[in-house]
Amino acid sequence: MREGVLAIEGSVIADLTLPLPGDLKDLSKAASLISGIVEDRIPEMLNSVRSTTWDEGGTLGAFEFRRFTR
Numbered sequence: 001m002r003e004g005v006l007a008i009e010g011s012v013i014a015d016l017t018l019p020l021p022g023d024l025k026d027l028s029k030a031a032s033l034i035s036g037i038v039e040d041r042i043p044e045m046l047n048s049v050r051s052t053t054w055d056e057g058g059t060l061g062a063f064e065f066r067r068f069t070r
Contacts (some may be wrong), residue, residue, distance in 0.1 A: 004065075007049040013041055056070050 014038060043065035051058070 001054065003053040004046045004049055007053045008042075008045045011045055013038065016041075039067055 046054075046065040050060075050064075052058070055063075
């Protein structure tokens with residue numbers, strides 16, 4: 001896990017677009033929207049570095065990172 005997180009350190013989500021409602025006047029209310037987008041992308045990013053960090057030997061084929069909401 002540590003290696004995967006270190007591998008995505010400094011990564012940029014280039015295609016991040018904010019689907020903000022037109023009547024949003026308080027930036028703090030956008031925090032949950034932004035964090036939700038970022039939380040969706042982190043498992044994708046961790047899985048993208050799989051072969052070079054946390055599963056170099058290809059022995060963890062049954063595992064992947066996923067976001068689960070409660």
